[in-house]
Amino acid sequence: xxxxxxxxxxxxxxxxxxxxxxxxxxxxxxxxxxxxxxxxxxxxxxxxxxxxxxxxxxxxxxxxxxxxxxxxxxxxxxxxxxxxxxxxxxxxxxxxxxxxxxxxxxxxxxxxxxxxxxxxxxxxxxxxxxxxxxxxxxxxxxxxxxxxxxxxxxxxxxxxxxxxxxxxxxxxxxxxxxxxxxxxxxxxxxxxxxxxxxxxxxxxxxxxxxxxxxxxxxxxxxxxxxxxxxxxxxxxxxxxxxxxxxxxxxxxxxxxxxxxxxxxxxxxxxxxxxxxxxxxxxxxxxxxxxxxxxxxxxxxxxxxxxxxxxxxxxxxxxxxxxxxxxxxxxxxxxxxxxxxxxxxxxxxxxxxxxxxxxxxxx
Numbered sequence: 550x551x552x553x554x555x556x557x558x559x560x561x562x563x564x565x566x567x568x569x570x571x572x573x574x575x576x577x578x579x580x581x582x583x584x585x586x587x588x589x590x591x592x593x594x595x596x597x598x599x600x601x602x603x604x605x606x607x608x609x610x611x612x613x614x615x616x617x618x619x620x621x622x623x624x625x626x627x628x629x630x631x632x633x634x635x636x637x638x639x640x641x642x643x644x645x646x647x648x649x650x651x652x653x654x655x656x657x658x659x660x661x662x663x664x665x666x667x668x669x670x671x672x673x674x675x676x677x678x679x680x681x682x683x684x685x686x687x688x689x690x691x692x693x694x695x696x697x698x699x700x701x702x703x704x705x706x707x708x709x710x711x712x713x714x715x716x717x718x719x720x721x722x723x724x725x726x727x728x729x730x731x732x733x734x735x736x737x738x739x740x741x742x743x744x745x746x747x748x749x750x751x752x753x754x755x756x757x758x759x760x761x762x763x764x765x766x767x768x769x770x771x772x773x774x775x776x777x778x779x780x781x782x783x784x785x786x787x788x789x790x791x792x793x794x795x796x797x798x799x800x801x802x803x804x805x806x807x808x809x810x811x812x813x814x815x816x817x818x819x820x821x822x823x824x825x826x827x828x829x830x831x832x833x834x835x836x837x838x839x840x841x842x843x844x845x846x847x848x849x850x851x852x853x854x855x856x857x858x859x860x861x862x863x864x865x866x867x868x869x870x871x872x873x874x875x876x877x878x879x880x881x882x883x884x885x886x887x888x889x890x891x892x893x894x895x896x897x898x899x900x901x902x903x904x905x906x907x908x909x910x911x
Contacts, residue, residue, distance in 0.1 A: 556589060557593065559576070560590055560593045560594075561593075563590070564593075580783075582782065584782055584783060588817065591783075591811065592817055595811065599815075613652060675813070675850055675851050675852060676814075676849075676850060676851065676858075677828075677848055677849055677850075677851050678727070678831055678847065680712070680713050680730050680829075680831050680910075682710075710910055710911060711730065711734075711909075711910040712730075712829050712907060712909055713726055713727060713730030713731075713829060713830075713832040713907075713910070714793075714794040714829065714830060714831060714833035714846070714906070714907065714908060715832045715905075715906045715907075715908045716832070716834045716842075716845075716906065717772060717775055717904040718869065718881060719883065719884070720771060720772040720775060721770075721771060721880075722764050722767070722770045722771070722879070723765075723879075724763045724764070724765065724906060725760065725761070725762055725845065725868075726832030726908050727759050727760065727831045727832045727845065727846075727847045728754050728758075728759045728760055728761045729831065730761070730831050730832050731754075731761050731763070731908065732756075734751075734911065735911050736748065737750075737763065737908065737910055737911070738909045738911070739765065739906040739908055739909070740906060740907040741903060741906055742800060742902045742903055743903075746909075747765045748765075748766050748767070749765050749766060750763065750764055752764050753868065753871065753872045755871070758864045758868055759847050759860060760860065760864065760865060760868045762869065762872065763908075764878075772903060772904065774884060774886070774888075775904060776840065776887070776888040777834075777836065777841065777842055777884070777887055777889055777904075778840075778842070778884055778885060778886070779842045779866055780837065780841040780842060780862050781862070781863055781866065783861070783863075784844075786807055786808065787806055787807065788807045788837055788843075789804070789805075789806050789837065789838050790804070790805060790806060790824070790836060790837055790838075790844075791804035791835075791836055791894070792804075792824060792826070792833045792834060792836070792846055792859075793833060793898065793901060793902075794826070794829060794830035794831075794846065795829045795830070795907040795908075796828060796829035802898060803824045803825050803826060805822055805855065806822065806823055807820050807821070808822060808823045809821035812858040812860075813848070813858050818860060818864055819847070819858045819859055819860050819861060820835075820843075820844055820859050821856060821857070822844075822857050822858070823856070823857070824846075826846055826849050826857045830857075831846060831848070832845060832846065832908060833845070833846045834846075835859040836889075836901075839889065839890045840887055840889025840892070840901075841862075842862050843862050844859030844861050844862050844865075845860045845862075845865060846859050847859065866883075869881065869883070
């Protein structure tokens with residue numbers, strides 16, 4: 550308990566700008582090396598911000614109510630009814646106060662709705678998961694059997710009901726995607742960039758973090774060593790990032806930057822990223838410029854262009870650690886060597902393509 554209080558006091562001192570230069574350097578070093586400490590800082594900063602906003606709202610409401618009480622509504626009615634021209638004079642005189650009173654009323658109404666949980670039921674309507682409804686996409690017959698004559702297939706040719714993206718966790722057939730992509734599936738297949746289709750089985754699902762781990766059932770399947778690693782520490786705002794996914798039948802690249810340390814509605818499990826995404830991008834990897842996996846795309850804000858969200862990579866690692874190795878047919882061992890660092894973006898993408906899969910849900 551004492552340690553928790555000391556950490557809280559240290560974070561408060563940081564937020565108030567009371568740390569010395571040496572203390573600030575130590576603080577920033579600890580944030581960059583200790584994800585749990587960094588998460589504490591982010592959550593505490595978010596809490597302080599909400600409390601400050603609430604205090605400001607209460608103070609504003611009190612001030613506005615005082616102004617509103619000074620307006621004699623009945624006297625206004627008596628003055629304006631007999632002679633219409635007086636309305637214009639009174640409006641010019643009291644329009645600022647009336648606008649303030651209207652603001653107070655809106656704050657009161659929305660405050661009541663929030664406190665009663667009115668918005669809790671519909672808040673997800675502003676958040677869209679990026680699973681693709683394949684049945685609603687019109688395709689030509691050529692697209693359905695694309696290069697089928699010279700590419701082996703181990704699964705059905707038809708496109709399935711839903712689609713998304715997944716990427717390799719290991720060279721021996723383990724793949725990660727979003728839970729909402731495969732939710733309710735009777736069977737799931739993945740297709741690589743060469744057009745090969747493989748049946749997969751679900752190994753682990755975590756609806757809370759929206760993560761699912763799959764395994765390719767073909768015993769002969771294998772990949773070369775993965776070129777990327779998973780970043781354990783938090784990414785900074787402004788960090789350049791990019792993703793590759795399947796919003797259509799071939800891989801699509803998108804780039805942008807981390808725009809917030811928190812996801813939709815302050816969700817600390819995710820980042821907000823400024824990247825254009827579309828249905829089918831769910832489950833795609835989010836990488837930094839060095840080729841580290843920093844997250845997994847899982848949705849976007851409905852009414853905001855370029856506001857996408859990605860589950861942070863440390864929650865992918867937590868999900869993997871939750872899997873019992875004894876329950877697996879093959880060991881799930883993550884790669885520890887990154888071979889993408891220092892390459893141009895084009896060369897990074899070429900090395901990544903075989904490790905990113907279209908997920909087809911039936």
